[in-house]
Amino acid sequence: MYDVIVIGAGWCGLVAAKTYLQVCPEAKLLIVDGDSSIGGTWSEDRLYPHLVAEAHHGLFEFSDLPMRKDSALPDGRIPSKAVHDYLVEYATKFQLTDRLRLNTWVENIRREPISPTDKGSQHWVITVAGTEGQLQAKKIIIASGLTSEPLIPALPGREKFEGEVLHSKSLGHPQTVDRISDSSIRHAVVYGGSKSAFDAVYLLLRAGKTVDWVIREGGGGPSMMTPLSVLGQPSFRLNNSRILGLLSPNPFETPNESSWWRRLIHLNAGRWAQFFIVAFWRIMAWLLQRPWGYDASPNGKQLKPMLGLDSLFWSPATLGVMTHPELWDEIHSGERVKIHRQTIQGLGSGKRVMLGNGHEFSADLVVCATGWHARHSFFAPDDQLTVGLPSETSFDPKSQIKWNDLQLNADRDILEELPILQQCPISPPPLRCEDDYHLYRSIAPSSETPSHERSIAFVGFLRTAGAPIVYEAQSLWAAAYLTGTLEVPETAHREREVARTNAWIRRRYICGRKVPFALFDFLPYVDMLYRDLGINPRRKPNVVAETCGLYQPRDFRGVVCEWQARQRGKEKRSH
Template sequence: MQAENVEKVDVVVVGAGWSGLIAAKTYLDFVPDANLLIIDNQATLGGTWAQERLYPTLYAQTKLGLFEYSCYPMRDEGITADGYISCKTIHTYLCEFAEDFGLTRRARLRSSVTKVERLPAGNGWTLDVSGARPGTLQCDKLIWAAGAISEPNMPCYPQSAGFIAPIIHSGDTGKHLDAIEKTQSVTVVGGGKSAFDTVFLLLQAGKTVNWVIRDGGSGPLSMMPPTILGVFNSMEVVSTRFLQLFGASIMHTDGLGYQFIHKTRLGRALAGAWWKTVNHIAVWANGYNNSPNADKLRPVSRDNGIFWAASGLGAASVPDYWKVFHAGDCTVHRGEIDSLTEKNTVVLRGGERFQTDTIIMCTGFAASTRAFGDDLKPLCGLAANPPGSEQEKNWADLETQADSTVDELLPVLSRPPPGLDAQTLGSKSTSSEGPSRHYRRVISPYLAAQGDRSLFFLCLLHTVSTPLVVEMQSLWGVAFMLGLLDVPGLADMEREAALWNAWTRKRYPGIGRTHSYAVFDFQSYLDQLLGDLGVRTHRKGNILSDMFVPSRPRDYRGVADEFRAVLQVRHLRTEGKLLGAGSDGEAEPLVSADGNGHANGYAK
């Protein structure tokens, strides 16, 4: 393509969901005059919560007040009695946020990035775009916020010509509601949160459901009740530092609490008793003991499935979830589909067979990194280097050391329960099959070591507090991108990434082998990010509330201003004048961008 046909902008943000929108706002807060463009393949804003992906019984598994940006409270509309939030409320919230902060006009929807190339000498990026406005974009800065649940995983089965029932992915359920309404028997494949949500939608509509969950692997999702004993909201409890203390976070391995819980026999016994009690509450609330059918939904670690959360952690956020399940016409099959045969018959490997009108594949997503070529992925921290290369030999050594470090610091993780050990699940020790190799889950160590600050990633980390985590990631990433944040050398960044990957693989033995996951540990992750920025990590007014009151986005309101104050003090010490103060005393933009998009004068 000729140079005159290339559209040039300062910044491209790929993704218009929770992470892309806050990343765009954060960058514009620091560089207001930037020519910034948001690209998304959906027809509406919202990413996972775009209008076309919604259906009536879809709710977030997080309570009102926990699922919002710190700077923009969510309206109290479409909320269940337990405090959970409807999908329509979330979509409206994101659209209003984008409009109020001038992001809507910067969004180019129905557009997909099909190819990413790095310009010579790290001078920016070229993106091939298809869709509503195809062409080539060139940018100085690239923020990849397409997330970790963008590319549908669609298993293929042997299929005869006589099988004509539609097969759809759960990500497209909202687009097929009319067709689903006309069916009677539906097969749901998968044991993750989307499968639980889909089964509820179908049972509430009076459908007959055959639910197929692979026998083996990491098993069904670990499901918390909406409240613990009808008193404490489950996700509020998960959002406390108390849970972090009783957990096993590689980011929280110092202090008296850590020493007692993880380094003494009494502490380990108390923590184990706590988690088993929570697990028994979940078993009772979910009614796994009510029938052999319901028992098939137990996590692999039957007595401690909440702690290990091998397939992830969810909550029954829809009103009367378990009442509808136990009363509905649903048969749970623990096995795998062998073939799809005549007369729309599903045949399982164990010999079971049943007819179906539709199959909904709740088989998860892969990170949306296909646009990065195989030669670019290792440089960007998205994949392993070629086998046998010096880089890969070095990484193998790092992982071996990291495994030993995790076992030493967190002994509980060295003894997984039966069914969740490496021999059963299979060893996945390279990042070509597992979590990416990013420092702080945000930047490529290899680009950063070259002095290239033109790219960072968002939302490759799974947590229960997505809006808050991606908001802090955005601040950290923009600070790095503008040269306002130092990072360590390559060796230290590689060690950090290897340690994280070893830990998440041990802490969440199933999902942690393929994704960065921190459902009980996001608080200590936020502490890391804020510690790097030099701002307060403990946001409550006193020790007790800091330990037992849930961490809410509103606690982090003003963090960007606190970071500005840190920069002002730093600049005052080095230059003898305040950063960002105009001659009349009014605040000016913190940084302005030169022609290359660099922060003028303030990069270390």
């Protein structure tokens, strides 16, 4: 039996495993992943030509291993192969490769007694697809993230369609790369409006294909794509200063511990404070949208963010960085790509693709850049609720009443606490309480039962723009939690806090109504985690640098050692 099994070998899984081993060097730990190589989103089978990371060099690395400068392009962009190679280097440096078990697809996870005679002692049993054997562990860390299971929409008539249909996740498969380069693929359809759709269109155009790009008229519309640089700085760096977090209303400080700035600008904000916040975000949106000249062509108009200058703040669709700005020339010319704001109604015999407005065209290939399932199918539906994940099943009546009340009260309280959220242009739809994530700090089950006590944690279940910084903080918090060295509040407090965070996400980020988001608020979130751990999250030498300076992963170098030193000090004082 393993002490810990980490599920996922991408960014989240590798740093979770490394951190746990740093805290408990003697732990018997295993990392499992269904891919044939490490990397998760950046595994070899998910890399395709021209794929580039959005983060600038220096921001897409962990604190204790800088990425080599020669890995990046001259303008600081990072090719996908360099990201994969970096993660391989990380796993090698911290001796994780011997603990890896790849090509291991987790089929089911459940909690069972260790022996029939000892019902009180339980462990985790993991069933692996294609094998009769099972893995057993005292504790597990779920680090599979929110981009693991592709979502392909129902396309009526697909069985008659003679072309190919695939998800954008498959674009890196060698067979897919070969097929796209084949002359028999002449025309393709890309379905979706996210960053992955922009990348898929660019890939197909570079391969000499023509493209019909279909973005459904409902939903959040096309992603707002930011330029590579703004005001002379890489745009991705803007989010790595505290300025955006200071001007983004967030719940990561309670009203009792709020700074003077938060009390002045956000808590019970008056008309002038709200006007200032709205004006700031609209000016930022104008700067980020201006280079694309949406109105310069019919295609460009179809890519206008749904809420215009309010799209940055409210984020009806996920944001992205335009890593290939030359694509806009093709978009505006309209010679090889045509954009439709429609829904694919179905596929027909031969290679017909039918839109909701009755328009039809033929396609050799349909690429669904349609995102990811929010479900977590390796847990049974009832177990999903037990560990804090969304589920199609329902709580028992008593728990359902409790969570519905918590949800309603939290929504009322967050609107009172942060009144600017009352201006959200699209009100949240009615939501089952079972559709929420019930994870305290987005890491630990809020309502943990005695049989699960401190035996499961989640890393990477909050989408942010500061992934490595967030994952390192979550990993240390999870290790401290699982080893029993982190004090957490009682269950009722954790549940209220979870309901408050969920209410904020629904009101703050329109795109966060599917999966949890904290796009501009990741530094306040990280501050909260480090405060829990007793670590100073303010890493800059003075107030100006702290407020306006660029935060990079390297600023948090040594936090695990700091926490360990603090724990040793606590132990000495207790003796």
